[in-house]
Every structure is written in structure tokens, then in C-alpha cells.
Amino acid sequence: MTTEQQVPSISDGTTRRPLSVSEEFLYAFDRGDDVGVFGPRMIVSAGWRVHGRLDMANVHLALDDVVARHEVLRTTIIRDADAPHACVHPPGPVPLTVVDLQSPAEQADRGHRAHEFLNEVDRNGRLAATETPLLRATLGRFDDDDAVLVLVANHLVSDGWSMHVIMRDFAICYATRRGLPAPELPVMRQYREYADWQRQVGRTKRAAIAREYWQSALAGGHMLTLPTDRPRRPDVPPVYSVYRFMIDRELAGASASLARSLNSSSFMVLYACFTLLLHRRTGVRDIVSPIITSGRTDPGFDHTVGALFNFLPIRTDLSGCATFADLVHRTRAALLEAYSYELPFNEIIGQSEVEMMRGPTVDADSVVTTFQLSQFPPEPAAEGVGDIRYTALRRSLVSSVDTSELPDGSLWDLDLDQAGNVAGLVKFNSLDFDQSTIVAMVDEYRELLRAALKAPDSALPGRTGGQ
DSSP states (O other): OOTGGGSOBOTTSOEEEEOOHHHHHHHTTBOOSSSBTTSTTOEEEEEEEEESOOOHHHHHHHHHHHHHHOGGGGEEEEOOSSOOEEEEOOOOOOOEEEEEOOSHHHHHTHHHHHHHHHHHHHHHOOOOTTSSSOEEEEEEEEETTEEEEEEEEETTSOOHHHHHHHHHHHHHHHHHHTTOOOOOOOOOOOHHHHHHHHHHHHTSHHHHHHHHHHHHHTTTOBBOEEEOSSOOOTTSOOOEEEEEEEEOHHHHHHHHHHHHHTTOOHHHHHHHHHHHHHHHHHOOSEEEEEEEEOOOOSGGGTTOOSOOOEEEEEEEEOTTOOBHHHHHHHHHHHHHHHHHTOOOHHHHHHTSOOBOOSSSOOSSSEEEEEEEEOOOOOOOOTTOBTTBEEEEOOOOOOOBSSOOOOSSSEEEEEEEOTTSOEEEEEEEETTTOOHHHHHHHHHHHHHHHHHHHHOTTSBOOOOOTTO
């Protein structure tokens, strides 16, 4: 039976399919129409600097082409106590807003203003999970040949990797619409095929072995949480903020050098330091803390748009780690095992004894903090596509006191660019933490990293005083 035959048609033009395992995980965070995963602030946004004279009629058409190509961008999840499911709707036009950025003040430092503009669109962005299509575009124009394109999608149907797929496909569709030479759109699989693939994989012997691994690896563990600055109010809508920072090229380069010497990756070194920070802040040595992966364990879904990202609970016991080099080795082993046995997060916690994220954290004045290294598909060649060139807005230092939401908790995100810099951010609920607390944590992280890289064979530092 083909995938198409498994998706029943409905008389109003929609088609119905079961939820993916990933969608079921997000569905567990449902808090109604105003907040949470179905709320209008659960969005993912990304921006690009676009050079080249834009034909606005074809910009509109190319955005519509993307929605027609990726059916997940017109898919809504239907709440049903017995059988929640997804409905795929017919294609529709993508709302596009054009903003003039031609004032003298905004022309002074266009690079900085572009990042500010991305923050503004994210801060003002609203896109509920019930609206279709689940994609919006805002174009800020410095002049006829220089613009900033910001795309916003609901997080139920997209992730960071997907946003870059959307932009690539838009550029190709735009060039094709204008009759210009452009690469062929890559063959891709729809998200419903991913949903079906997830369930098929879940019935394999390999998945059964993976469940046994996680049950053993996490037995008796507890997801580490960080205490908040004040009592939590789960009845009050969150107000998320983002604090941005840099890990300079020298420090990033030293991380890469140590990683090579220890047969590891830069991520392993950076995550080992984060684990050390968690230990210093809590005194806990047996640490279970989640990372975010792309969830694209099958390369056949590299061009698929959707919520494919996954959480992996990494368990690292600092007991017996005398040095930072020891901790990197232990972190490396934990990460490689986790990657080898990757399953959707809710399947992992369903088979373990770990008290983990089974919905929003309530009745506890502490939150889970997730760590990730941004992962994106390859960027286009410098010459661009057709008659436009576009560059992702990634190396930002523009923080924001009001930004899109997370299902719960806090997120540390590090983005290693091609120049060797690491741009970092912490997204947090400002009702849980003061920004000064986050800044202090980031400063402590950098100092721990600097000390560890300078003397990786020296004794690990003890717990932070006063914490």
C-alpha cells in the first residue's frame, strides 16, 4: 500500500492522517489556544539578507509554490481525546508584509539593523496552529537591491533545519518563475511519509534493542532541573526572552583543537563544559540533561519540512572524572551511544524509569534546560540562485526581552559558523529567571571553558560558591 493510499480524503478537500510520534510529543504540551504549542507565539523564525532586485509578483508566487510543495505547511492538528490526527488542507496564498527600511538611521549599519528587524518580526509574530497556511513572510527593504526576508512558521510544522529548506526552495521557485537558470528542486518526501516511517521504524527489532538500551541507560536517573529565581506560576502565560552572546574565535578554535586531540567533536567539548556548569550550579554528579538533534536519522528526509527535531536525554556521571579531558571522553561515549540508539523522545521516556518532561513542568520551582548546536542544511554557493544572493542572519548579538515561546523550560543554542565563531543564545522565561541570572550563567560557562581549554588535564573545579 502506498503512502498516498494511507491518507484518506475528506469531502472539504482536506486529507486526514495519524500524528507522527514527534507530533504526539508536542501535542502533550497542549495548553489551549492562547499559549503552548497551539498558541500563536509558538513560532520559529529565521531571516536572510537578500541582494538583488526583487520582482514582488514572483516573490508572492514563489512563496505560494513552497506551500504547495510542502503539505505540512498547510497541515493542522485536530484535537480529539480518543484519536488526535492531522488534516492536510489545500494550498493557499502566503501572507507577505513589506516594510520600508530606508530611513537614514537604518542605513547607517545595515547589518545590525537586519538583526534588529529579525527580532522585531519574531517579537510581533503571531501564528496559531489552527491557521493555514502555517507560513508568513515579512520583507524589509533597505533599497531596491538590498532587503531582509524573514520567514515565520508555526513550530508544530517546522524547525530550524526546515526553515532553511523553505528558503532554499523559495529561491529556486523564484528563479524558475522568472525564467532564470536555477538548480532543480531536490526530490523530497512529505512529512506524512516521515510520520509513517517513524511508526514503521518503531516496530523493528532495532527499535526494540534501542528501547532496552534506554531503559538500562536511564534507570534510576532524574532529569536535571535548575532552580528558578522565583516561584513558578504555571497559570500565568510565559514571557520568553533571548540573551545572545559570542564565544570568540580564539576560544572556539581552542575547543576544536582539543576536540581533535581527544578524537571528539567541538560539540562534545562544548556540551561537556555545559555539563560541568550544571554540576557547578546544582552539585549533582549524575546528570541527565537533554540535547536537541535534527531528528533526520534517515538522509531521505533531509529535504523534508516539518517538526523533525528530537530530544535525547544524555546521562553523564562526573564521578571519577578527575579532569576536563576525562569529562570529554565520558561525554563523547554518552553522546555516541545516544546517537546509535536514537528514538523519539516520548518513546525513550515511555520505556524508562526517569521522571522526565511529561508535559509542562508544574508544582516545582525549577526547569529543564536543553542544549543544542544549531544544525542547518548546506548553504547555497556564493553566487546565489538566479539573480538573487541570500545569506542567513546567524551571527547576531541583538538580544530581545520578548520573543517566541518554548513548550517549557530554557534552551541554550550554539551556532558554529564557517568563520569559526560560535554565536550563542539562551532563550528563557523571564517570569522564571532574571536576565542577570542568565548573564551570570553564560559568563561562568565561558570562564569554565577557558580554564578547561587552557589546562584540560587539571582537576575539575568544585561547585560554585553560594549556589
